[in-house]
Amino acid sequence: MSKDVVVDIQGLTKSFGDRKIFRDVTLQVHQSEVVAIIGPSGVGKSTLIRCVNYLHPFDQGTIRLLGHELRGGERPSAAVLQDIRTHVGMVFQTFNLFHHLSVLDNIVLGPVEVKKVPRKQAVERAHELLEMMGLTDWAKAYPRRLSGGQQQRVAICRALAMDPKVMLFDEPTSMLDPELVGDVLEAIQRLAQQGMTMILVTHEMMFAKEVADTVVIMADNAIAEMGPAKQVLENPQTERARNFLARVLRNTPPADIPQAVVGGDPD
Amino acid sequence: MSLFSIWGQYFPSYLQGLGVTIELTVLSLALALVIGFVLALMRLSKVRGLVIVATVYTDVLRAIPVLVMLFIAYYSLGAIGIKLSGVEAAVLTLGAFYGALYGEVFRGGISGVDPGQREAAAALGLPPSSVMRKVVLPQAFLAILPPATNRFADIIKDTSLVVTISVADLMLQSYQAISATYRPMDMLGLAAIMYFVVYLLVSRVLARWELNVQRRRS
Numbered sequence: 458m459s460k461d462v463v464v465d466i467q468g469l470t471k472s473f474g475d476r477k478i479f480r481d482v483t484l485q486v487h488q489s490e491v492v493a494i495i496g497p498s499g500v501g502k503s504t505l506i507r508c509v510n511y512l513h514p515f516d517q518g519t520i521r522l523l524g525h526e527l528r529g530g531e532r533p534s535a536a537v538l539q540d541i542r543t544h545v546g547m548v549f550q551t552f553n554l555f556h557h558l559s560v561l562d563n564i565v566l567g568p569v570e571v572k573k574v575p576r577k578q579a580v581e582r583a584h585e586l587l588e589m590m591g592l593t594d595w596a597k598a599y600p601r602r603l604s605g606g607q608q609q610r611v612a613i614c615r616a617l618a619m620d621p622k623v624m625l626f627d628e629p630t631s632m633l634d635p636e637l638v639g640d641v642l643e644a645i646q647r648l649a650q651q652g653m654t655m656i657l658v659t660h661e662m663m664f665a666k667e668v669a670d671t672v673v674i675m676a677d678n679a680i681a682e683m684g685p686a687k688q689v690l691e692n693p694q695t696e697r698a699r700n701f702l703a704r705v706l707r708n709t710p711p712a713d714i715p716q717a718v719v720g721g722d723p724d
Numbered sequence: 725m726s727l728f729s730i731w732g733q734y735f736p737s738y739l740q741g742l743g744v745t746i747e748l749t750v751l752s753l754a755l756a757l758v759i760g761f762v763l764a765l766m767r768l769s770k771v772r773g774l775v776i777v778a779t780v781y782t783d784v785l786r787a788i789p790v791l792v793m794l795f796i797a798y799y800s801l802g803a804i805g806i807k808l809s810g811v812e813a814a815v816l817t818l819g820a821f822y823g824a825l826y827g828e829v830f831r832g833g834i835s836g837v838d839p840g841q842r843e844a845a846a847a848l849g850l851p852p853s854s855v856m857r858k859v860v861l862p863q864a865f866l867a868i869l870p871p872a873t874n875r876f877a878d879i880i881k882d883t884s885l886v887v888t889i890s891v892a893d894l895m896l897q898s899y900q901a902i903s904a905t906y907r908p909m910d911m912l913g914l915a916a917i918m919y920f921v922v923y924l925l926v927s928r929v930l931a932r933w934e935l936n937v938q939r940r941r942s
């Protein structure tokens with residue numbers, strides 16, 4: 458495995474019970490690379506990235522990261538699991554902020570509980586992160602008071618507070634009202650520019666094209682095509698990738714055309 | 725003698741009885757909470773053996789009348805050499821029975837927590853015990869508190885069963901007052917009022933607690 462490969466997924470096969478989700482997925486993510494995974498609903502995109510931090514066990518194949526090797530069908534030790542999860546940040550589609558904790562305590566919990574960072578230091582870092590996300594005033598609020606876009610940015614802070622080596626994003630904007638998507642995408646883009654290695658499941662094609670180095674298209678229980686973002690999105694080589702892209706592009710208006718024009722609003 | 729002067733006369737012994745009632749309640753509750761928590765964890769675990777043991781325990785304990793269990797603990801265990809005092813037998817019985825009920829309450833509250841919360845905590849690297857302590861239990865709390873309060877009120881009332889094994893609780897004090905005064909309505913009335921006051925205080929305090937937590941999190 459070449460030196461700058463951060464996550465090395467080889468021959469990954471995963472089923473839930475009798476249901477095969479995907480088979481033989483091989484994918485390498487390099488230092489500071491942004492990999493976007495796209496594909497139809499239910500193809501296993503979320504499942505794939507959840508294997509990386511072992512939220513799901515898998516049947517066959519290996520994932521090598523952070524000097525550890527996860528093997529299909531073998532439960533890693535608690536210590537390995539904790540080390541991986543400590544250094545792999547995850548942002549969920551539904552934010553999953555801890556409702557019983559303030560914004561600040563959401564961010565501080567991981568560093569204090571897992572990394573044993575002194576609380577004072579963790580709080581300072583949390584304030585820095587909140588400031589970076591434009592959320593300075595919300596530290597004391599409880600998550601339910603925040604808009605979806607704000608909650609998702611807090612969730613990003615929560616993950617960043619652990620100083621992750623890799624970030625996983627699972628459709629971070631798909632639950633947001635359209636007008637709130639921009640702030641979150643901007644935050645992710647900034648992270649990419651700062652050199653964060655990330656795997657991003659998204660349905661925002663324009664964003665993928667702009668931010669991702671590599672695009673992976675999943676279809677029919679496997680990787681249909683992957684390669685440089687522009688190439689895969691503009692000039693897909695495989696039938697299955699073309700089919701998928703044709704279907705999405707028909708349903709998504711290009712980002713630069715105002716909604717009203719596309720929707721043909723009579724007014 | 726007027727009602728109030730006779731109540732006044734017996735009030736000290738009633739208070740003493742109330743002390744025993746409260747002691748029984750607190751000890752039984754403590755035991756029930758521990759048993760209930762363990763049962764809930766067993767039933768939510770993935771180990772089949774633990775699930776079966778906890779399920780059988782729960783079903784059996786719920787099926788047997790508390791009074792029968794109390795007699796078994798006090799008389800039958802004594803016959804096979806395990807001598808328990810009245811208070812011990814009562815605490816064991818009520819703790820075991822309410823443990824089964826609290827097990828269900830806890831299990832419901834814990835499994836009602838959004839799995840996404842657990843996942844988010846696990847994804848931060850929190851070990852399972854911290855996930856439970858820092859995220860799942862605090863969130864289950866609001867769902868657990870109201871039914872737990874009801875059970876608590878039931879324990880207070882059920883402690884009166886110990887009158888059958890001669891523990892000097894509030895109920896026994898009122899029995900004795902009745903046999904001395906031949907005024908069952910009056911003397912039971914005083915006991916009822918005292919049970920009611922305790923219940924009212926406890927439920928008010930717990931409801932206030934619930935409200936505070938709810939306010940804090942919104």
Ligand SMILES: Nc1ncnc2c1ncn2[C@@H]1O[C@H](COP(=O)(O)OP(=O)(O)OP(=O)(O)O)[C@@H](O)[C@H]1O
Pocket residue numbers: 473478496497498499500501502503504505628
């Ligand atoms: N915990 C689970 N147990 C059983 N089946 C599951 C579980 N999680 C997901 N699945 C199934 O696995 C398949 C892949 O799910 P996954 O969430 O990975 O798809 P996805 O590509 O992320 O879809 P979407 O775009 O809708 O998020 C789906 O059919 C789903 O129903």
Ligand SMILES: [Mg+2]
Pocket residue numbers: 502503504627628
């Ligand atoms: Mg998904």
